[in-house]
Amino acid sequence: MSQLFGIGDIVRVIDAHPPGHRRTPYYCRGKIGKIERVCGEHRNPEELAYGFDGKPLRRLYRVRFNQSDIWGHYDGPSEDTIDVDIYEHWLRSAE
Amino acid sequence: MMNETEKHEHDHGHSHGDLDADAHALEHIHDHDRQFQPDLEDTPPTRYELMVYAIRELLIEKGHVTQEEITKARNTLESWQPSRGAEIVARAWTDPDFKTRLLADGNEAMADFGVDAGGAKLTVLENTDEVQNVVVCTLCSCYPRAVLGLPPDWYRSKAYRARVVVEPRKVLKEFGTDIPDEVTVRVHDSLADLRYLVIPKRPAGTEDWTQEQLAAIVTRDSMVGVTNPKAL
Secondary structure (H helix, E strand, O other): OOOOOEEEEEEOOOOOOOOOOOOHHHHOOOOOOEEEEEEEEEHHHHHOOOOOOOOOEEEEEEEEEHHHHHHHOOOOOEEEEEEEEEEHHEEEOOO | OOOOHHHHHHHHHHOHHHHHHHHHHHHHOOOOOOOOOOOOOOOOOHHHHHHHHHHHHHHHOOOOOOOHHHHHHHHHHOOOHHHHHHHHHHHHHHHHHHHHHHHHOOOHHHHHHHHOOOEEEEEEOOOOOOOOEEOOOOOOOOOHHHHHOOOOOOHHOOHHHHHOOOOOHHHHHOOOOOOOOOOEEEEOOOOOOOEEEEOOOOOOOOOOOOHHHHHHHHHHHHHHHHOOOOOO
């Protein structure tokens, strides 16, 4: 599977709310962040949760968001961040 | 094995009378009721505990696992203690090559300590003069058990999980940790196949300490990022 994103790429988390076991937290859906690290391919937990084999493997990234982009009311310094582990199929390019 | 009713009757017949007499005597001396600490069995098992018992019994009955294997697994789990993480941090503080390896590939470097993290990818974050890293799992309670043991209750609490992502500085303050505005706070939400360990900042005044002395001040909480070690 070819790698869609590299370190530093700007991405948007898709703003979708499918039912079932999803490991993308609601607070970052639809938000824009930057790829901090590429973390290899893993079995898909959304499939594993229901007893399937978790294939095809999904590439995992750490996406860094500015806290102020996630929470409108964040009152700390604007440099503060939150890093979230997100699978590739939840990400789209936002370049 | 006795069931609960038999056990209760047994207690009633033979020991309650003596305890009552003791309590009565104490009441006269101290003029207040004697307080008994509740035992684990005093509250009824929860729905989930009952399910665990049932599944365990079925697995044993059907020959999938033995009680001995379960006991062994539990002992292994309980042997995982935060002292392992503390030794790893103390080595990283004193051995720059090791620290470089640790930051590049946690699993590879921790193998030096006989730590097998299984499928989880250990990701190590370094606190500096500019950055304070804090770890949470907002979905459940993902935690680097192989190096820190079982997570503390507060780490699994909804309050910590919900608040530390929104107001990390306030939460850290409640742990007694004040982060000045010029230090960036990075929260790490551990949701998938990664497990995070924080290398806290080595405190000033520990320059000539041995690895053992250093390991002694590296607390569990400091490796989650909610406190910072201090030179004693």
